[in-house]
Amino acid sequence: MLIFDGRALSFAKARATECAHVEAATAQGDPDRYMRQVAEKVADQVRYLCEPAAWPRDLPATTAVTRLGEGLGIDEAAAHIEDMDACLVAFVGGGDNGGDALYTCAMLAERGKVVTAFLLKPNAHARALEAAREAGVGIVELSGRSLRSLEGTPEWNTICGARVWIDGIVGIGAHGPLTGELAETVTCLNEELRAHPKKVIAIDVPSGLTDDDGNVAGPILRATHTLAVGAYKRAQILPPAVEYCGQLRMIGMYWSGAHTDTTPDAEGRIGAGDLYYYDSDERAAAAVPIPAFADDKYARGVVGLVAGSDTYPGAGLLATRGSLASGVGMVRLNSTRRVQDLVLAAEPGVVMVGGRIQSALIGPGLDEDRREDALELAQFCGQSGMPLVIDAWALDLVPELVGTISPDATVLTPHYGEAARLLSALGHPTTREQVASSPLRCARALHEATGCHVVLKGPVTIVYSFEDVPLSRRAEADGENARRYADTRAGERPGLTRVYEPTVARVTTSWAGVAGSGDVLAGLIAGVLARPAGQDTASSPEGARRLLVTSARLSAAVFLHASAAQTAAMRRQGRAPIQARDIADEISSVLASIAQ
Numbered sequence: 250m251l252i253f254d255g256r257a258l259s260f261a262k263a264r265a266t267e268c269a270h271v272e273a274a275t276a277q278g279d280p281d282r283y284m285r286q287v288a289e290k291v292a293d294q295v296r297y298l299c300e301p302a303a304w305p306r307d308l309p310a311t312t313a314v315t316r317l318g319e320g321l322g323i324d325e326a327a328a329h330i331e332d333m334d335a336c337l338v339a340f341v342g343g344g345d346n347g348g349d350a351l352y353t354c355a356m357l358a359e360r361g362k363v364v365t366a367f368l369l370k371p372n373a374h375a376r377a378l379e380a381a382r383e384a385g386v387g388i389v390e391l392s393g394r395s396l397r398s399l400e401g402t403p404e405w406n407t408i409c410g411a412r413v414w415i416d417g418i419v420g421i422g423a424h425g426p427l428t429g430e431l432a433e434t435v436t437c438l439n440e441e442l443r444a445h446p447k448k449v450i451a452i453d454v455p456s457g458l459t460d461d462d463g464n465v466a467g468p469i470l471r472a473t474h475t476l477a478v479g480a481y482k483r484a485q486i487l488p489p490a491v492e493y494c495g496q497l498r499m500i501g502m503y504w505s506g507a508h509t510d511t512t513p514d515a516e517g518r519i520g521a522g523d524l525y526y527y528d529s530d531e532r533a534a535a536a537v538p539i540p541a542f543a544d545d546k547y548a549r550g551v552v553g554l555v556a557g558s559d560t561y562p563g564a565g566l567l568a569t570r571g572s573l574a575s576g577v578g579m580v581r582l583n584s585t586r587r588v589q590d591l592v593l594a595a596e597p598g599v600v601m602v603g604g605r606i607q608s609a610l611i612g613p614g615l616d617e618d619r620r621e622d623a624l625e626l627a628q629f630c631g632q633s634g635m636p637l638v639i640d641a642w643a644l645d646l647v648p649e650l651v652g653t654i655s656p657d658a659t660v661l662t663p664h665y666g667e668a669a670r671l672l673s674a675l676g677h678p679t680t681r682e683q684v685a686s687s688p689l690r691c692a693r694a695l696h697e698a699t700g701c702h703v704v705l706k707g708p709v710t711i712v713y714s715f716e717d718v719p720l721s722r723r724a725e726a727d728g729e730n731a732r733r734y735a736d737t738r739a740g741e742r743p744g745l746t747r748v749y750e751p752t753v754a755r756v757t758t759s760w761a762g763v764a765g766s767g768d769v770l771a772g773l774i775a776g777v778l779a780r781p782a783g784q785d786t787a788s789s790p791e792g793a794r795r796l797l798v799t800s801a802r803l804s805a806a807v808f809l810h811a812s813a814a815q816t817a818a819m820r821r822q823g824r825a826p827i828q829a830r831d832i833a834d835e836i837s838s839v840l841a842s843i844a845q
């Protein structure tokens with residue numbers, strides 16, 4: 250399945266798209282039409298986020314948390330905060346992002362909010378400023394001075410007293426890291442936020458977030474909510490920059506979702522440099538279908554695991570529980586006696602003898618003693634084309650498995666350290682720090698070095714995956730481009746087009762980074778790959794179902810794992826640790842809560 254919505258654009262592409270629509274509006278005599286549409290939607294979101302009911306759920310601010318801690322109930326705490334939320338402050342730059350903010354302020358003032366706009370540049374958007382003044386927005390002009398120059402004045406008290414800030418300093422028009430007085434202003438505002446957290450609603454992107462690969466090279470105003478105008482931007486979803494965005498929401502415009510470019514790149518691939526944001530309950534639910542009326546345990550899928558050892562017994566149990574959560578009909582576990590006993594005590598349905606399987610996992614908790622079993626299963630998958638997930642310890646086997654495994658059906662699931670080690674072993678010396686600063690680039694490099702699908706685990710997890718799609722489907726969807734491209738590779742894979750769909754998962758809780766969490770994910774991925782995919786339930790004679798490893802299925806598993814961690818953490822208001830077993834336990838309640 251191709252993901253046509255959720256594509257994250259580069260700043261240049263987003264700007265070109267917007268400009269085309271603005272030019273059309275200008276030609277019709279209303280240059281700000283598009284800006285006012287944006288502002289109206291932003292104002293709606295701001296009003297919603299100012300609602301008392303939005304506080305207890307979000308709880309970004311110590312205000313709400315400490316008030317609850319002071320013994321107030323949620324309703325009382327919310328009522329207490331309501332007055333403060335009537336006062337809003339906006340920071341306004343000299344470009345169109347500032348224009349958005351000023352029109353937003355005007356609309357909020359018209360709807361009864363007390364709004365003050367701080368003009369950080371002398372050249373604020375003239376028509377938007379006039380609208381703001383007319384609506385009664387308080388205007389403070391900085392005339393190019395840093396906001397720090399206001400410290401100790403009544404205006405500074407207005408800034409500190411507001412519980413909600415609107416960030417319209419710069420958006421996608423910023424070139425490089427912030428400089429001069431804007432850099433100093435953002436640093437000063439971040440200091441205030443550290444001392445007194447508030448809701449910070451960024452219009453389009455948090456100011457200072459300017460790099461398409463998500464690198465952070467200067468001050469960025471830390472948002473609690475980012476309202477992506479019309480389309481997601483790459484920097485909003487990639488680590489490390491994603492940390493500054495808070496909750497990401499898309500402001501849908503009429504052109505949203507129309508960004509899929511099917512033109513092949515120089516190497517003849519479609520979508521290899523693209524990026525998608527995966528945030529779909531429906532698609533995730535589809536990866537774990539309710540069994541059909543007549544399905545027995547074999548029809549639901551059987552997964553084979555080589556996991557756990559006497560050195561790391563718990564990993565065998567956690568990977569097993571991850572697989573079971575995918576709804577497979579059976580898990581076959583190959584492990585030591587100690588691990589078997591541990592698993593059977595918790596999950597008596599698990600089978601410890603070999604037999605037919607539809608997908609396999611090797612790696613979690615293995616040690617050197619388990620090498621032969623891991624290699625044997627990997628080789629079986631290579632010969633049969635069966636989906637294989639290679640995790641943890643087994644990633645060190647990849648250099649010797651290249652050539653044996655079937656890359657189209659193999660998934661590598663490293664964390665940053667394992668990715669650096671594997672890339673280095675494959676002849677591309679890489680440090681963990683390099684992976685952390687450019688994870689998307691490293692996931693792609695790992696795919697290019699091995700041909701495999703890659704799930705690079707981190708604070709957000711990147712799925713670098715592809716699908717070989719029959720020409721007829723691509724041609725139908727994309728027309729002439731795909732047809733021409735398929736012709737160029739006709740000798741290589743007749744009738745098939747390779748399409749990439751790199752995705753980034755929604756941000757989860759940082760409590761998810763706990764020992765064993767990756768074992769649960771690896772088991773879940775293997776389980777999802779064993780499940781029947783849509784109408785494609787026909788098995789080959791060996792029991793393997795080919796071409797079942799897709800971006801959609803891998804992303805769904807990552808999404809479910811991330812959502813389960815988030816749900817488990819929120820049971821404790823996000824303030825107390827969760828364990829890997831809590832994540833495994835929570836997957837079924839996440840599934841129960843999302844649409845089928």
Ligand SMILES: NC(=O)C1=CN([C@@H]2O[C@H](COP(=O)(O)OP(=O)(O)OC[C@H]3O[C@@H](n4cnc5c(N)ncnc54)[C@H](OP(=O)(O)O)[C@@H]3O)[C@@H](O)[C@H]2O)[C@@H](O)CC1
Nearest residue numbers: 271343344345346419420421422423424425426427428453
């Ligand atoms: N495009 C459209 O038509 C529409 C766009 N929309 C909205 O506008 C946003 C894009 O607006 P934009 O293109 O005007 O740029 P924007 O983000 O406001 O930044 C420009 C300002 O930043 C400054 N600046 C730049 N780099 C800097 C640095 N390193 N350090 C410091 N300053 C720096 C630069 O200063 P200058 O270089 O001119 O001195 C200038 O003042 C977009 O995100 C969306 O929200 C739509 O809602 C409506 C139609």
Ligand SMILES: Nc1ncnc2c1ncn2[C@@H]1O[C@H](COP(=O)(O)OP(=O)(O)O)[C@@H](O)[C@H]1O
Nearest residue numbers: 664706707708758759761762764765766767768
């Ligand atoms: N800061 C973080 N925020 C959210 N998730 C994290 C964070 N750090 C790690 N994770 C997630 O935790 C899991 C850890 O996997 P891994 O390191 O393989 O652990 P283990 O081998 O102990 O199971 C991965 O799914 C990863 O995405």
